[in-house]
Amino acid sequence: MRIFPWIGYAILALAAALAPAQKLPWETNDGQSDAKQFVKFLYPEQVSVAANQDSVVELHFKVNPGLHINSHTPHEKSFIPTQLLVAEPPGVTVGPVDFPAGADFALAAEPNEKLSVYTGEFIVRAHVKAKAGEHLIQAALRYQACDATSCFPPRKAPVAVDVIAR
Amino acid sequence: MAWAGVTNYKRRKQEQAKLKEIQSMLVQAAPGPSPSGESDPPFKNPLADKQAPAFTLRDTTGKKVSLADYKGKAVILDFWATWCAPCKVEIPWLEKLHDQYASQGLEVLGISEDDLDLDDKAALLKQKQEIADSAMKLHINYPVLIDDKEVSKPYGGIDALPTTFFVDRNGKVVAATVGLADRDEIEANIKKALGNGEQKGAS
Numbered sequence: 001m002r003i004f005p006w007i008g009y010a011i012l013a014l015a016a017a018l019a020p021a022q023k024l025p026w027e028t029n030d031g032q033s034d035a036k037q038f039v040k041f042l043y044p045e046q047v048s049v050a051a052n053q054d055s056v057v058e059l060h061f062k063v064n065p066g067l068h069i070n071s072h073t074p075h076e077k078s079f080i081p082t083q084l085l086v087a088e089p090p091g092v093t094v095g096p097v098d099f100p101a102g103a104d105f106a107l108a109a110e111p112n113e114k115l116s117v118y119t120g121e122f123i124v125r126a127h128v129k130a131k132a133g134e135h136l137i138q139a140a141l142r143y144q145a146c147d148a149t150s151c152f153p154p155r156k157a158p159v160a161v162d163v164i165a166r
Numbered sequence: 167m168a169w170a171g172v173t174n175y176k177r178r179k180q181e182q183a184k185l186k187e188i189q190s191m192l193v194q195a196a197p198g199p200s201p202s203g204e205s206d207p208p209f210k211n212p213l214a215d216k217q218a219p220a221f222t223l224r225d226t227t228g229k230k231v232s233l234a235d236y237k238g239k240a241v242i243l244d245f246w247a248t249w250c251a252p253c254k255v256e257i258p259w260l261e262k263l264h265d266q267y268a269s270q271g272l273e274v275l276g277i278s279e280d281d282l283d284l285d286d287k288a289a290l291l292k293q294k295q296e297i298a299d300s301a302m303k304l305h306i307n308y309p310v311l312i313d314d315k316e317v318s319k320p321y322g323g324i325d326a327l328p329t330t331f332f333v334d335r336n337g338k339v340v341a342a343t344v345g346l347a348d349r350d351e352i353e354a355n356i357k358k359a360l361g362n363g364e365q366k367g368a369s
Contacts, residue, residue, distance in 0.1 A: 078248040078249055078296070078300055079249050079251070080249045107251060107252060107255060107346070109252075109255045109346060110251075110254075110255050113251070115251060144249055146250075146251060146252065147345075149252050149345035149346040149347075150252060150326035150327060150328070150344060150345035150346070151247070151249065151250040151251065151252060151253070151326065151327050152325065152326055152327075153247075153279070153281075153325075153327075154249075154281070
């Protein structure tokens with residue numbers, strides 16, 4: 001399996017020709033993919049793009065009310081950034097991926113310690129180039145969520161987008 | 167990728183439908199906590215009035231530490247992680263309370279729940295070093311143990327951090343908190359574990 005860490009975006013693109021029953025590259029039996037989710041992929045389910053040209057696909061996500069997740073660029077090194085893991089089907093390249101800037105957030109007990117987070121809905125913009133045809137891109141948003149007093153182990157929210165390139 | 171045929175198209179549609187179904191199930195089955203806590207039941211201590219499950223772990227220096235080593239002491243077991251912001255608020259309180267009540271027999275054990283790459287020796291060493299560095303940065307004045315994930319299970323699975331158990335001198339769990347608790351609540355639980363719940367705090 002090839003792993004591409006795109007410098008400046010820290011997206012991991014895992015190129016894999018996936019058979020239908022094959023486990024996705026990030027499914028590692030650690031339960032992260034199947035555990036209780038705090039972030040939902042909203043849309044799109046399907047997009048049309050120009051074949052063989054760089055296109056931007058906007059992926060919309062929603063963080064459950066009362067929670068926040070670290071942005072792609074947390075202020076502290078030990079905090080886990082939000083990342084997109086992508087399995088590129090043959091004929092498709094994904095990347096770079098643009099993440100929104102995080103918003104400042106502070107715990108009530110530490111008002112001066114600002115965290116960089118996403119709350120509510122946010123959009124991740126993935127640059128996609130596809131050969132003519134229909135392609136299913138499967139991905140996962142890796143995130144680490146907290147509420148006002150607790151943090152939860154990192155999770156991976158599943159993403160699936162049907163890309164029609166004409 | 168060559169133009170996908172009808173079979174591939176159908177297969178992808180089925181796969182996509184299955185994925186959507188799974189996503190929908192995940193969201194319906196797990197709405198997640200709300201600020202008011204209405205979507206999740208209140209925390210119930212799975213070990214209330216039970217003996218604290220025994221364990222032996224290594225600390226950040228590689229030394230073996232067992233809960234049994236602390237027989238006759240009141241012990242706080244604080245499950246935390248380097249990526250947990252509320253844990254980093256609570257830890258300085260535990261350090262101060264440890265100093266305050268150590269003479270009465272209070273011990274604190276921090277148990278790191280950071281992910282460990284057990285199959286990659288180099289990565290594992292790096293991860294352990296990061297935990298040690300984080301503990302040093304937080305000036306932790308009690309042993310920090312590294313969980314191999316076998317310890318969190320008998321303690322109820324540890325779904326959220328920080329999770330803190332208060333163990334009395336007889337090894338019984340007398341209280342537990344999930345999330346950043348009120349400092350006064352932590353101190354009251356320490357007194358309960360020490361067996362002096364009615365007394366005023368140590369000077």
